[in-house]
Amino acid sequence: xxxxxxxxxxxxxxxxxxxxxxxxxxxxxxxxxxxxxxxxxxxxxxxxxxxxxxxxxxxxxxxxxxxxxxxxxxxxxxxxxxxxxxxxxxxxxxxxxxxxxxxxxxxxxxxxxxxxxxxxxxxxxxxxxxxxxxxxxxxxxxxxxxxxxxxxxxxxxxxxxxxxxxxxxxxxxxxxxxxxxxxxxxxxxxxxxxxxxxxxxxxxxxxxxxxxxxxxxxxxxxxxxxx
Amino acid sequence: xxxxxxxxxxxxxxxxxxxxxxxxxxxxxxxxxxxxxxxxxxxxxxxxxxxxxxxxxxxxxxxxxxxxxxxxxxxxxxxxxxxxxxxxxxxxxxxxxxxxxxxxxxxxxxxxxxxxxxxxxxxxxxxxxxxxxxxxxxxxxxxxxxxxxxxxxxxxxxxxxxxxxxxxxxxxxxxxxxxxxxxxxxxxxxxxxxxxxxxxxxxxxxxxxxxxxxxxxxxxxxxxxxx
Numbered sequence: 001x002x003x004x005x006x007x008x009x010x011x012x013x014x015x016x017x018x019x020x021x022x023x024x025x026x027x028x029x030x031x032x033x034x035x036x037x038x039x040x041x042x043x044x045x046x047x048x049x050x051x052x053x054x055x056x057x058x059x060x061x062x063x064x065x066x067x068x069x070x071x072x073x074x075x076x077x078x079x080x081x082x083x084x085x086x087x088x089x090x091x092x093x094x095x096x097x098x099x100x101x102x103x104x105x106x107x108x109x110x111x112x113x114x115x116x117x118x119x120x121x122x123x124x125x126x127x128x129x130x131x132x133x134x135x136x137x138x139x140x141x142x143x144x145x146x147x148x149x150x151x152x153x154x155x156x157x158x159x160x161x162x163x164x165x166x167x168x169x170x171x172x173x174x175x176x177x178x179x180x181x182x183x184x185x186x187x188x189x190x191x192x193x194x195x196x197x198x199x200x201x202x203x204x205x206x207x208x209x210x211x212x213x214x215x216x217x218x219x220x221x222x223x224x225x226x227x
Numbered sequence: 228x229x230x231x232x233x234x235x236x237x238x239x240x241x242x243x244x245x246x247x248x249x250x251x252x253x254x255x256x257x258x259x260x261x262x263x264x265x266x267x268x269x270x271x272x273x274x275x276x277x278x279x280x281x282x283x284x285x286x287x288x289x290x291x292x293x294x295x296x297x298x299x300x301x302x303x304x305x306x307x308x309x310x311x312x313x314x315x316x317x318x319x320x321x322x323x324x325x326x327x328x329x330x331x332x333x334x335x336x337x338x339x340x341x342x343x344x345x346x347x348x349x350x351x352x353x354x355x356x357x358x359x360x361x362x363x364x365x366x367x368x369x370x371x372x373x374x375x376x377x378x379x380x381x382x383x384x385x386x387x388x389x390x391x392x393x394x395x396x397x398x399x400x401x402x403x404x405x406x407x408x409x410x411x412x413x414x415x416x417x418x419x420x421x422x423x424x425x426x427x428x429x430x431x432x433x434x435x436x437x438x439x440x441x442x443x444x445x446x447x448x449x450x451x452x453x454x
Contacts, residue, residue, distance in 0.1 A: 007234045038290065039266045040350050041371025046361065067378050070349065085340060091381065093320070093351035121378070122351050124295065124320035143370040143393065144268025149296050151348070154318065172399055218355050 010042040018097030025104075026210035032218045033115045035131050036185070038154055040121030043165040045073045046109040046198045047139065047207075048116055054208055060111045062139060064103050073118065077160050083110060094126040095119050096217035112139075114215060123148070128154035135160035143173050147182035149187045154168025156187045161194065161210065168197040173199055239324075245324030251357025252331075253342070259445045260342040262358050263388075265366035267348030267370060271391040273425045274366065274434075275343055279307035279434055287338045291330050292336040292345040295392055302346065310337060311353045322346050332421040341442060343364055350375070354382035362387035369393050370400050373407035376414045383414045388421065388437065395424040 025035050038044050055061050062083040062217060063071040074086035083105050086149055095117065098170060117133065119126040129138070138159035143166060151157040156162065160186050164177065177195065184191050192212060196203035240349065253260050275290060282288050289310040292300040301313030312330050314322060322344065346353040354363070365386035367375055370393060375385040383389065389411050390440050391404065404422065411418050421437060423430035 027379070039268060039348070039371075040375055041266060041368070069380055070374070070377050072374055072378070091355075093349075120351070121266070122320075122349060123351050124318075124347070125352065128318075141268070141370065143368065143396070144266075147297070147299055148267055150297050151299070153296055169396065169399055170398055187366075 019130035019132040022176040033133040060113040088193035149183040246357035246359040260360040262360035269368040287340040376410040
């Protein structure tokens with residue numbers, strides 16, 4: 001495996017270069033970009049469906065969604081009337097800057113204030129690839145066990161926010177919310193945490209408030225920078 | 228990303244060479260090796276706990292369990308009195324042949340008839356790395372959604388068996404067993420499927436029968452080959 005290390009470094013440093021360009025592009029266009037990462041089946045798409053349903057048609061929201069195969073997620077998300085694109089990665093286990101750059105090209109004249117990137121379902125590899133985002137968000141469902149922040153520390157240490165999903169299942173699964181939060185804070189003391197159920201709607205207002213706050217903060221920053 | 232392709236091929240072909248050596252080693256030692264792959268939190272460790280609990284002390288069973296960080300799984304599994312080793316991969320998103328080879332060294336004089344390898348929780352990368360196993364087993368929990376075989380076809384096409392876990396949660400989640408099975412069979416028509424709940428014990432007898440059948444078949448093959 002030693003031969004892969006310099007190449008991996010080269011790939012990551014090339015990715016970092018593209019990510020910086022993407023970041024500058026977002027700043028110029030006034031786009032807040034959020035990179036959502038989780039295991040397969042944690043409920044990223046369902047969370048995004050609920051999130052898009054809460055926006056009005058005037059909101060300039062767009063979604064890029066990554067999967068190895070199928071356009072299922074893009075189809076699900078497109079029903080809400082916002083621009084959505086599927087990135088099919090084939091065998092690649094994560095999204096990288098180049099894929100995002102390419103996907104954004106057809107939207108070069110589209111006004112986007114909020115861009116959600118739904119990464120490939122994988123709690124490991126996507127955490128290494130900066131996509132120029134304002135923040136990474138890690139989604140963990142309560143069915144996955146409270147030990148995951150300790151076992152997959154990279155993504156939990158880099159994410160600004162952990163969204164605990166499927167809390168309606170808490171009565172039926174052996175999962176301690178307190179332990180999960182303590183584990184996440186052990187890895188990343190400053191991580192913000194929101195608990196939601198997309199089935200009952202519980203906690204979605206807190207997620208919307210978080211989004212509104214991030215948008216306001218990013219907007220102020222851009223205004224100060226004269227963008 | 229093009230620069231990574233030849234190196235990835237080289238890594239995979241080097242892995243294949245080691246996997247063939249491992250396979251020969253298993254055959255010589257009369258070891259049936261099973262490589263268990265799933266998303267994080269699908270219940271691999273809980274399934275293995277229940278499986279180990281069903282064996283008697285005379286059974287020559289051992290477990291290698293992979294994680295990026297923590298020895299939690301090895302601690303959980305060691306309670307059943309069989310040899311267990313944790314492989315901590317650091318940042319590596321899968322187990323490879325070299326890691327298995329290294330982990331088996333201290334057990335070179337230990338009789339092992341059944342070796343479970345619990346891979347790193349990741350539905351993508353582990354599917355590319357042959358560990359010399361007799362069969363790959365993919366574990367999918369009913370909370371992850373029935374679309375996963377279509378979205379992550381590589382592992383479902385390579386696995387001999389899909390174990391659908393957490394079926395006790397079926398009344399509380401939007402998951403169609405029939406659709407999940409149809410999706411798995413669309414990707415891999417010959418895949419075997421077992422439904423289990425480690426909470427209620429439902430289906431664990433079928434899993435034990437599957438194991439007994441595989442052990443008997445492998446034993447007959449080894450006897451025919453004069454091993």
